Amino acid sequence: MRSYRFTHAITRKPASSILHGLRAVDTGNPDLGLMERHHSAYIAVLRETGATVIELDPMENYPDSVFVEDTALCLPEGVIIMRPGAPSRLGEAAEMAPHLQKLYSEVRWIEGPDSFIEGGDILVTEREILVGRSARTNANGVAELIRKVDGWNLAVREVHTPPGVLHFKTDCSLLDGETILSTKRLDASGCFNGYRVIHTAEGEEAAANTIRFNDLVLMPSGFARTRDTLLAAGFEVREIGNSECAKLDGGMSCLSLRFTPKAA
Ligand code: CIR
Secondary structure, eight states: OOSSOOSEEEEEOOOGGGGGOOOSSOOOOOOHHHHHHHHHHHHHHHHHTTOEEEEEOOOTTOTTTTOGGGGEEEOSSOEEEOBOSSGGGTTHHHHHHHHHHTTBSOEEEOOOSSOOBOGGGEEEOSSOEEEEEOSSOOHHHHHHHHHHTTTSOOOEEEEEOOTTOSOGGGSEEEEETTEEEEOHHHHTTTTTTTSEEEEOOTTOGGGOOOEEETTEEEEESSOHHHHHHHHHTTOEEEEEOOHHHHTTTOOTGGGOEEEOOBOO
16 A cells, blocks of 8 residues: 555654745745644654654744655655745755665666756555646646656546645545545646545635544544534544645645665
8 A cells, every 4th residue: 555554654843944935925024832732743643553653843944844745756766856936945955865875776867957946746545556747737737747757657637726826735645545634626627536535614614734644534623514524434533733834835735755675
């Protein structure tokens, strides 16, 4: 099971420079103390599933570095180091690489120079890898990813992130081997044809970015109708405060890399 059973996760503590983190709309600065408490709660839930969580030190020179998901794509076959499309985040990928090189024998890189791709735009399901073109992930980035997974027998499908939405996974997440949680606006594009799709409740689009991690679904707190839909569908849900990360367009998936290491 490649898409939601994992033995490990990597997180990075938020830095005080998070006040300078990127955001589409300024809704006020995040409160670092509250963000740290939410982050600790998030890690505790990952650990509740029995996984090993590696917590990296904060990096002050990268304000958005708490959002580790954008730096790498971790697959059972190996790792692809990403090339973030936000200039202030480009260097985060090289900072992550040594940590993954300790755990994986096969590490490949998106090299560029014209390719950009962020992990937030990549949804791994049991049958394929969906990559959403976005303001951060360009056609060259998708094309290079396809070349880099060569030999791993994987299907990569290019899809589109809705305009004005930061990442493909801002609007969707995997719930199990065949079920996707999606906003209606993203599902309307037809990209999930053939999957079972559960929609976020009207007005709760910000609940779409959850993670299925082993037996649990981690979702942001404050979205009762979507939560109740997931509970009724039989998922075991944990709600985690996300008010501070949300000010920086971040959610559940952004805060971790989830994987099962594959050393030689
Ligand atoms: C950024 O704009 O890059 C950060 N403020 C948020 C990144 C969220 N990452 C993700 O959805 N994977």
